[in-house]
Amino acid sequence: GGTNPDPAQPEQPEGPSQGEDITEGGKYAAEQVYKYTYAEEITTLNYLINTTWIDMSVAANLVDTLVQYDKYGVLQPALAEKWEVSEDGLEWTFHLKKGIKWVDFEGNEVAETTANDFVASAKYILTKVNESESANVVYSVIKNAEEYFNEEITDFTQVGVKATDDYTLVYTLKEPVPYFESMLTYVSFFPVYEPFLEEMGDVFGTANSAILYNGPYLLTEFEPQIKRLSTKNEAYWDKDNVFVKVLDYKYNKEASSLGGELFRRGEVSHAVIPTTNLDEWMTNPELKDKISPDRLGTYTYFYVFNFKPQFDAEYEPENWKIAVNNVNFRKSIVAALNRRAAVATEDPYNPDYRVLNTITPPNFTSQDGLDYTDIGELSALKGKDFYNEAEAKSLKEKAVEELTAAGAKFPVKILMPYNTNSSYWAQEAQVVKQGLETILGSDYVQVTLLPHAPTGFLDGTRRAGNYSFMQVNWGPDYADPQTYTDPFRRDGNYNFPEYTTEVDADGKNIYEVYESMIQEAKAELIDLTKRYELFANAEAYLINNAFVMPLKVSAGDGYVASVILPFERPYAPFGIATMTWKGARLLADPISMEEFENAQEEWQTERENALKEAAK
Amino acid sequence: MTNNEKVLSVDNLVIKFNLRGQELTAIRGASLELYKGESLAIVGESGSGKSVFTKSFMGLLDANGRIESGSIIYKDNDLAKYKTEDDWIKIRGKEIAMVFQDPMTSLNPLKTVGKQVQESIELHQNLQGEEAKKLAVEILNDVGISEPERRYKQYPHEFSGGMRQRVVIAIAVACNPNILICDEPTTALDVTIQAQILQLLKNLQKKYQLTIIYITHDLGVVANVADRIAVMYAGDIIELGLSEEVFFDPKHPYTWALLSSLPQLGIKGEELYSIKGTPPNLFKEIKGDAFAPRNPHALKIDFEKRPPYFEVTPTHKARTWLLDPRAPKVEPPLSIQKMREMEVKRGERLE
Amino acid sequence: MMKYYVTRLFRSFLTLMIVITIVFLLMRMMPIEGYFGSGFDKLDAGQIEAKLKNLGLLDPLPVQLKNFYISLLKGDLGQSITYRPKVDNTKILGDKLITSLRFGVASLTLSLIVGLSLGILMARHKGKFWDKFGTCYVVGANAVPAVIYYLLIQVFFTDIFKLPLLFDKSVPKSWILPILCLSLVTTAYYAMWIRRYMVDELNKDYVRLARAKGLKSKEIMIRHVMRNAFVPMAQYLPASILYTVAGSIYVESLFSIPGTGGLLVTVIQRQDNTLVQALVLLYSSIGIVGLMLGDILMSAFDPRIKLSHEGGSR
Amino acid sequence: MTRKKIMNDINDNIDPSLFEFAEYDETKSELTGYSNYSFWKSTFQVFMKNKVAVALLILIVSVVLFTAIQPYLPNQKSPTQIYINPETGLQYRNIRPNDPSVSENFIFGTNSIGQDLWARIWSGTRTSLFIGVSVAIFEAIVGITIGALWGYVRKLDAVITEVYNVWDNIPTTVVLIILTYVMKPSISTIIFAMCMTGWLQMARFVRNLILIIRDREYNLASRCLGTPTSRIITKNLLPYLVSVIMLRMALAIPAAIGNEVFLSYIGMGLPIDIPSLGNLINEGRALMMDPNQRYQLFFPAAVISVVTISFYVIGNVFADSADPRNHV
Amino acid sequence: MSNKECLLEVKNLRVEFGKGKQKFVAVNDVSFNIYKGETFGLVGESGSGKTTIGRAIIRINPAASGDIIYNGQKISGKIDKELDSQVTRKIQMIFQDPMASLNERAKVDYIVSEGLYNLKNYGSEEGRKKKVEQALLDVGLLPEFASRFPHEFSGGQRQRIGIARVLVMEPELVIADEPISALDVSIRAQVINLLSDLQKKKGLTYLFIAHDLSVVRFISDRIAVIYKGNIVELAESEKLFANPLHPYTKSLLSAIPTPNPNVERNKIIEVYEPKKSHFDYDSNRPKWVEIEPEHYILANDRELEGYKKIMGR
Numbered sequence A: 001g002g003t004n005p006d007p008a009q010p011e012q013p014e015g016p017s018q019g020e021d022i023t024e025g026g027k028y029a030a031e032q033v034y035k036y037t038y039a040e041e042i043t044t045l046n047y048l049i050n051t052t053w054i055d056m057s058v059a060a061n062l063v064d065t066l067v068q069y070d071k072y073g074v075l076q077p078a079l080a081e082k083w084e085v086s087e088d089g090l091e092w093t094f095h096l097k098k099g100i101k102w103v104d105f106e107g108n109e110v111a112e113t114t115a116n117d118f119v120a121s122a123k124y125i126l127t128k129v130n131e132s133e134s135a136n137v138v139y140s141v142i143k144n145a146e147e148y149f150n151e152e153i154t155d156f157t158q159v160g161v162k163a164t165d166d167y168t169l170v171y172t173l174k175e176p177v178p179y180f181e182s183m184l185t186y187v188s189f190f191p192v193y194e195p196f197l198e199e200m201g202d203v204f205g206t207a208n209s210a211i212l213y214n215g216p217y218l219l220t221e222f223e224p225q226i227k228r229l230s231t232k233n234e235a236y237w238d239k240d241n242v243f244v245k246v247l248d249y250k251y252n253k254e255a256s257s258l259g260g261e262l263f264r265r266g267e268v269s270h271a272v273i274p275t276t277n278l279d280e281w282m283t284n285p286e287l288k289d290k291i292s293p294d295r296l297g298t299y300t301y302f303y304v305f306n307f308k309p310q311f312d313a314e315y316e317p318e319n320w321k322i323a324v325n326n327v328n329f330r331k332s333i334v335a336a337l338n339r340r341a342a343v344a345t346e347d348p349y350n351p352d353y354r355v356l357n358t359i360t361p362p363n364f365t366s367q368d369g370l371d372y373t374d375i376g377e378l379s380a381l382k383g384k385d386f387y388n389e390a391e392a393k394s395l396k397e398k399a400v401e402e403l404t405a406a407g408a409k410f411p412v413k414i415l416m417p418y419n420t421n422s423s424y425w426a427q428e429a430q431v432v433k434q435g436l437e438t439i440l441g442s443d444y445v446q447v448t449l450l451p452h453a454p455t456g457f458l459d460g461t462r463r464a465g466n467y468s469f470m471q472v473n474w475g476p477d478y479a480d481p482q483t484y485t486d487p488f489r490r491d492g493n494y495n496f497p498e499y500t501t502e503v504d505a506d507g508k509n510i511y512e513v514y515e516s517m518i519q520e521a522k523a524e525l526i527d528l529t530k531r532y533e534l535f536a537n538a539e540a541y542l543i544n545n546a547f548v549m550p551l552k553v554s555a556g557d558g559y560v561a562s563v564i565l566p567f568e569r570p571y572a573p574f575g576i577a578t579m580t581w582k583g584a585r586l587l588a589d590p591i592s593m594e595e596f597e598n599a600q601e602e603w604q605t606e607r608e609n610a611l612k613e614a615a616k
Numbered sequence B: 001m002t003n004n005e006k007v008l009s010v011d012n013l014v015i016k017f018n019l020r021g022q023e024l025t026a027i028r029g030a031s032l033e034l035y036k037g038e039s040l041a042i043v044g045e046s047g048s049g050k051s052v053f054t055k056s057f058m059g060l061l062d063a064n065g066r067i068e069s070g071s072i073i074y075k076d077n078d079l080a081k082y083k084t085e086d087d088w089i090k091i092r093g094k095e096i097a098m099v100f101q102d103p104m105t106s107l108n109p110l111k112t113v114g115k116q117v118q119e120s121i122e123l124h125q126n127l128q129g130e131e132a133k134k135l136a137v138e139i140l141n142d143v144g145i146s147e148p149e150r151r152y153k154q155y156p157h158e159f160s161g162g163m164r165q166r167v168v169i170a171i172a173v174a175c176n177p178n179i180l181i182c183d184e185p186t187t188a189l190d191v192t193i194q195a196q197i198l199q200l201l202k203n204l205q206k207k208y209q210l211t212i213i214y215i216t217h218d219l220g221v222v223a224n225v226a227d228r229i230a231v232m233y234a235g236d237i238i239e240l241g242l243s244e245e246v247f248f249d250p251k252h253p254y255t256w257a258l259l260s261s262l263p264q265l266g267i268k269g270e271e272l273y274s275i276k277g278t279p280p281n282l283f284k285e286i287k288g289d290a291f292a293p294r295n296p297h298a299l300k301i302d303f304e305k306r307p308p309y310f311e312v313t314p315t316h317k318a319r320t321w322l323l324d325p326r327a328p329k330v331e332p333p334l335s336i337q338k339m340r341e342m343e344v345k346r347g348e349r350l351e
Numbered sequence C: 001m002m003k004y005y006v007t008r009l010f011r012s013f014l015t016l017m018i019v020i021t022i023v024f025l026l027m028r029m030m031p032i033e034g035y036f037g038s039g040f041d042k043l044d045a046g047q048i049e050a051k052l053k054n055l056g057l058l059d060p061l062p063v064q065l066k067n068f069y070i071s072l073l074k075g076d077l078g079q080s081i082t083y084r085p086k087v088d089n090t091k092i093l094g095d096k097l098i099t100s101l102r103f104g105v106a107s108l109t110l111s112l113i114v115g116l117s118l119g120i121l122m123a124r125h126k127g128k129f130w131d132k133f134g135t136c137y138v139v140g141a142n143a144v145p146a147v148i149y150y151l152l153i154q155v156f157f158t159d160i161f162k163l164p165l166l167f168d169k170s171v172p173k174s175w176i177l178p179i180l181c182l183s184l185v186t187t188a189y190y191a192m193w194i195r196r197y198m199v200d201e202l203n204k205d206y207v208r209l210a211r212a213k214g215l216k217s218k219e220i221m222i223r224h225v226m227r228n229a230f231v232p233m234a235q236y237l238p239a240s241i242l243y244t245v246a247g248s249i250y251v252e253s254l255f256s257i258p259g260t261g262g263l264l265v266t267v268i269q270r271q272d273n274t275l276v277q278a279l280v281l282l283y284s285s286i287g288i289v290g291l292m293l294g295d296i297l298m299s300a301f302d303p304r305i306k307l308s309h310e311g312g313s314r
Numbered sequence D: 001m002t003r004k005k006i007m008n009d010i011n012d013n014i015d016p017s018l019f020e021f022a023e024y025d026e027t028k029s030e031l032t033g034y035s036n037y038s039f040w041k042s043t044f045q046v047f048m049k050n051k052v053a054v055a056l057l058i059l060i061v062s063v064v065l066f067t068a069i070q071p072y073l074p075n076q077k078s079p080t081q082i083y084i085n086p087e088t089g090l091q092y093r094n095i096r097p098n099d100p101s102v103s104e105n106f107i108f109g110t111n112s113i114g115q116d117l118w119a120r121i122w123s124g125t126r127t128s129l130f131i132g133v134s135v136a137i138f139e140a141i142v143g144i145t146i147g148a149l150w151g152y153v154r155k156l157d158a159v160i161t162e163v164y165n166v167w168d169n170i171p172t173t174v175v176l177i178i179l180t181y182v183m184k185p186s187i188s189t190i191i192f193a194m195c196m197t198g199w200l201q202m203a204r205f206v207r208n209l210i211l212i213i214r215d216r217e218y219n220l221a222s223r224c225l226g227t228p229t230s231r232i233i234t235k236n237l238l239p240y241l242v243s244v245i246m247l248r249m250a251l252a253i254p255a256a257i258g259n260e261v262f263l264s265y266i267g268m269g270l271p272i273d274i275p276s277l278g279n280l281i282n283e284g285r286a287l288m289m290d291p292n293q294r295y296q297l298f299f300p301a302a303v304i305s306v307v308t309i310s311f312y313v314i315g316n317v318f319a320d321s322a323d324p325r326n327h328v
Numbered sequence E: 001m002s003n004k005e006c007l008l009e010v011k012n013l014r015v016e017f018g019k020g021k022q023k024f025v026a027v028n029d030v031s032f033n034i035y036k037g038e039t040f041g042l043v044g045e046s047g048s049g050k051t052t053i054g055r056a057i058i059r060i061n062p063a064a065s066g067d068i069i070y071n072g073q074k075i076s077g078k079i080d081k082e083l084d085s086q087v088t089r090k091i092q093m094i095f096q097d098p099m100a101s102l103n104e105r106a107k108v109d110y111i112v113s114e115g116l117y118n119l120k121n122y123g124s125e126e127g128r129k130k131k132v133e134q135a136l137l138d139v140g141l142l143p144e145f146a147s148r149f150p151h152e153f154s155g156g157q158r159q160r161i162g163i164a165r166v167l168v169m170e171p172e173l174v175i176a177d178e179p180i181s182a183l184d185v186s187i188r189a190q191v192i193n194l195l196s197d198l199q200k201k202k203g204l205t206y207l208f209i210a211h212d213l214s215v216v217r218f219i220s221d222r223i224a225v226i227y228k229g230n231i232v233e234l235a236e237s238e239k240l241f242a243n244p245l246h247p248y249t250k251s252l253l254s255a256i257p258t259p260n261p262n263v264e265r266n267k268i269i270e271v272y273e274p275k276k277s278h279f280d281y282d283s284n285r286p287k288w289v290e291i292e293p294e295h296y297i298l299a300n301d302r303e304l305e306g307y308k309k310i311m312g313r
């Protein structure tokens, strides 16, 4: 039997009615107009094709989905009133709310949102010529979708998306997917009004008049690279939980250098404070109460060792192959790498806030009220400090011994690329290089930094195997630990671990050991507790064998000057939840460090309770 | 020479230039009187100071030059004392006008020829607009430009060299000056056109009662137009006299040399007389007669003391020690003697 | 005359075709990764192929070229592919060009007025105070990187004069600073050149004649020298006006001006081939047309110049 | 015939023996009037008269010398090393110039990851000057060669003109960005990219000059004497262009430095671990808004301004002094 | 005279500038001979094509049609390398402007030896120096001048350097294109003397171009008068002066200034008006005819009769 969460209202205060004090005693601003300057314009409003963060963050507020997360990350019904899953876990039936309207950008009613809108969207996404970037998300789970996408079948009715009537939608999966609900908040499962889509044709999504809205906001004005003005959708089904009336976005290419100044002058409600300017904000008495960290995200950064080096002979790929297949060598590097110092290039004030010991970040997913990172062998890793000079030196000695025997030359050359468009990465690379060479000695390792232009960066470095040791990152696609194993799968293009020749004490290839652990976890579809534990153990194995070194978790914009408390907004480890403005409210004063920390703590405990509540 | 009224009198003028930190004396105490209505020709080789000398009458010396001493008296004013532009504006054009050597570059290429003439008229003749235009057309006609009305609207590049020189002359004449200085007005022109221009100037002189100073190194031109001739050498006037006097009875060895080197006087198959050497360096102080080092007839005193002017006739004087009674008698070169003889014969023939 | 321009236009057209072909080929050297956004890592081979195929990038190069020429000859600049997918390039460019052109013309007017006055002042008082002052300005504006003083202006002028920090079409005051910034360098440029040309002209014989004629130096300046000195600049004037549509990358970014400044840089980096080509085509034609207009303008100013005899397309 | 002296009395006590012919030597008269004018000497003299230019020349020479010897001076820090505070184990970030509260001394302070600005600025100046000079030299070599052929060899005129038209119409940014993609971001890439576009102007400039002097009579004379084209170019034409070419080179240096700043701005500059004035300015630019940290922009900006202004002024004054018209 | 050896023959030479509509015929159907050892004068107003003829002979300007025959060999059009270098050596040119025709940035030594370097016929460096020295002495300059630069010399001296540069080539025919026009009166004589002196000593042949008739008369054996690209009259110089036939020649002669104020003041200039004189050229084309031995004239039948009448008198 499927779960059917109570479709109760989220525990927000009752929507403010006329005459009520919307400032709640001066806590919130009287005028709920959010102003912001942005440096990067969206490419399109066609939410069915694009998956860039910036495009999705706009679409998230314009179109609503079947389900949504509340501010604690608990799944709540949205367009779907309720839903059920078949016994075999393959058939998901959603019952839609009635009377949800599609409106145009001026708020004029166009049609009602029906089950067919989801079918139409799936059809559009799965049609190859539409170049939808989210197609693979859909066809990775939906029955016959991949075949349709590859034009092996042409009859869309065979694909597992059906509207049995106007308010009943059935998704049929190709295999049970326990986390399917979480995928529904992704743009791939957004609805679209078919007659309108057809009418627009190619023009769909190129202007604010070229899409229809059923979400909390209408994009009333859109002049690319000038402004985006969104106003509250008065026809929105949950409009009582939409507090910010206007989202006034102005374009400025130099927003990062000017944002702080604009905030100071009261011209924006939110400004990103780049690391370079942090000192000023932290020390200036006038400013230091107006800056706060951003909430942690779910993108994680980690260093990987390359097991299939493809770089120039100049950097001795053969020698690297010998070295990288030695666990002590890898571990010596992990132990010698001062991750706090590295992260300090991005967040010099509180690097510990972001340093991470796992690949999967905390607060990503949980089972039985227990956070994933506290499960199984991962829990042991959580509090550990990998950085240990003494250990690094002893590991080095061992490695030197073993590697000399294996015929390696010293110093081992390490090729470390970075992307030139990111200033902190360049700095981090310098910190890492210097740290490794001083602690381990340049007679042992010699790091060469390889700057690469942003154009074709991945193809030129990681994907081409043109590195030995490199910072990479990964973000989740759905709310299940499996998503973080993707980079390390066979035939992936992260660090090619399947090429390792190293064997464990039992003589088994260590990658094969890891792979079998993953297979076992993936196969476990019913007992989620077990599934989570298996994944956690596999991840710990990967880290303990130094295939990979976790580094940090993304933290949105780092530091911000803002009047928006992030904890009031919906939360989800992935998808569009954090991008929506529902629930957000402008404070009367900028958030200070302290306020942020308190709010975070409060949120953390409330979330634990909420999760436990939901798990019941 | 029609009358003896002096219009301009230059006395002992010394002009110096600063050049690359050094001082150059371009005019070394030259004196000259100019009579109303006459044509005076100043001859001399390149660099002898002809242009500088006359430019100083109009305050047109280059910025690095200055009048060191001496006076230029015009209508009871000493022009040598003029300093500001406002002073000079009263002289330039209105009293003294100038025709420059190069007709190709002396006109503003972007203004119609007529406008450029008209500008002079408007400046100096109290006429504006249509009236000025009418006069401009008239003057263009006077200087021998056919179809002046059509030509009025044309640009300098549509004119030939000779015609441009006419326009330049028209501009000068349009100022209605007393004195017209023509700085090498015909050197850039063909012989035939040269003759026409000279004729034109003579006609204009009569019509507008001009006093003209011709500057040239072409003695043929001088013979054609000049009433009097001043011969310059190294910044000084070394001989001055009526045209006939200078041609037929020159006294200064430099004048001799100048005349004898004319091919017209040479005998085919024989060597032409030529002046050896180069003019003196004006940066250095010149002791004695500047021409002495190149003078085959130089006396010892020429290297010691600068000769004074010796008067030959009341209208003819020369600066050479050869005229001193104590000096040995030196006959002028053969070619000059021959010319004098021929002239005598010709005169007889005419009678 | 007409024939001359027709042949010249034809030759320019050929040049343009070569230019655009080279750019076309150059753009094909860029990596495929660039055609995708940040989501590239998450796409699978099928999706990548689908997009590339759609863009026609999987065709053999000659076929791509042929298609490109055909649509170009039809006057079709195509649709943007990555910058704003599916939007007509003409539409993208249209608004931006107008904005940049407005700023360009405004600042050009300002710098022409100020620059020419300053240059004339400098030439008149050669070696004196104004000349020295102007020279300091010219040197400063030319030698100090613009990035630095634009920022200074933006920070301090907004503070001191209470001017808006960012541009907003509807706020007239917000035009001031960008125009000021834009005109700083060009002002120096015009001042420098007009001074140089004036000094050149002042050494010419006709000025000597004008002086001998009795014109005051002020009148000589106004009636003769200024116009003549302007002629050599006239040639580049139309081109510089037209080139303002290219915008200024610094100023436009700093003040949020929705113009074309830096657009080329952005679209090359985004690998929006069609937009790059459209821009290159635009800029090149502007260059060519500008020079031609310059020649016409110059021949209007200078009666000596007849364009009928042969000359390159410069 | 009566002869009267006008100015002197005849009884002037002149030794009568002086009234004898002096010896006349023809060859001697040839030797008079010889000017000691020398082009380079005059150029030098005129240049030396401009106090500002001389001061800047001295300044720039000192700067160049200083950048050369700076690394060998005692107590210099490394421009790329990140200095770690031994107490906290973290970087010495944003230390203000000569901050006494810090145990280490940073003359110009440190940047946001704890690198010594003083060392970075001099190292950056070295890099930028190197880029500037290399670009200038390369442009000169390529520009002069092509420009000379273009201007002098009539047959090549049409071809090179066409190439020029095409190349000139390709926006530099296209070339720069695509080059930086194809090649790795490095000093040589930057130099190469700038040269690829910079030689054009030089070539055109040389060509125009050559067109002007090509048909002067002395060149016709050389042709009549059968002098080969190569020697006409090197002996007859180029010597006339030396001064203007030097000017162009002097101006090419600040231009190249400015370009480097621009490239850094659009993210196509040198990798961050190679300090250059462009990188430093670009790093410092972000700090413009913070009064306490402006020094990080101020120092490199001051150096870049001094360097570019010097070259600019020196170049211009030199051009003026090399103009014979100004040899007054 | 006609038994003299013919050094250079110009036959129906035509030189054009520009192409198509802008085509300009600078020299039109010109024929003349230059005999060995003589000075052949070419006079005419500015722009009449004198220089162009000179340059056509020295092959700077290509001939559009017609032949130039040197010593019996055709040197116009394409010629082989051997002949080319030979002709280069044998025919040399002296230029009008002594300021512009010397390379200001080269020492006199280089300027004078430039031809030697090209011919590579000087043997050793020592030999080259000797030749330079000799050439300088020949033109009346001191050998030590070799190490100076052109700007250190006066106009006359510079022109002599230009002549020395030609002399080292040991030419046979020298084209002197207005060699004295740019010179000061006082030094013109120097150069004229030098030229005739060298002719005597080295047996040179000159094509002497000038617009100053008095100079041409003084130096030339025969004179051709050119008007707008056509030679209108050619005769021995005294004959031409004594008996000018063509109206243009007459007007030219009448304009010569004489250094005699009495003569000058009374002189009458004859104006040449081609439209009046040659009113019937459209129907009756002029031809190049030898009206008497060694006296050629461009005239049509009607004019020819008239001229003959005058000569008969």
Ligand SMILES: Nc1ncnc2c1ncn2[C@@H]1O[C@H](COP(=O)(O)OP(=O)(O)OP(=O)(O)O)[C@@H](O)[C@H]1O
Pocket (backbone or CB within 6 Å): B017, B018, B019, B024, B026, B044, B045, B046, B047, B048, B049, B050, B051, B052, B053, B062, B063, B064, B065, B217, B282
């Ligand atoms: N602006 C100046 N600066 C320095 N010297 C000058 C200047 N103007 C003229 N001179 C010098 O003054 C002397 C006389 O020059 P001027 O021009 O009067 O000669 P000129 O007799 O007119 O010669 P030409 O026949 O060549 O015109 C020359 O030696 C010349 O070099």
Ligand SMILES: Nc1ncnc2c1ncn2[C@@H]1O[C@H](COP(=O)(O)OP(=O)(O)OP(=O)(O)O)[C@@H](O)[C@H]1O
Pocket (backbone or CB within 6 Å): E017, E018, E024, E026, E044, E045, E046, E047, E048, E049, E050, E051, E052, E053, E211
């Ligand atoms: N390179 C050229 N291109 C076009 N036209 C030319 C060229 N050289 C000469 N001409 C023209 O050919 C005609 C004859 O010129 P040329 O130089 O032979 O005259 P010239 O008799 O030597 O005149 P001058 O006495 O002024 O030297 C002139 O009208 C001239 O404009």
Ligand SMILES: [Mg+2]
Pocket (backbone or CB within 6 Å): B050, B051, B052, B183
């Ligand atoms: Mg003069």
Ligand SMILES: [Mg+2]
Pocket (backbone or CB within 6 Å): E050, E051, E052, E177, E178
């Ligand atoms: Mg000529």
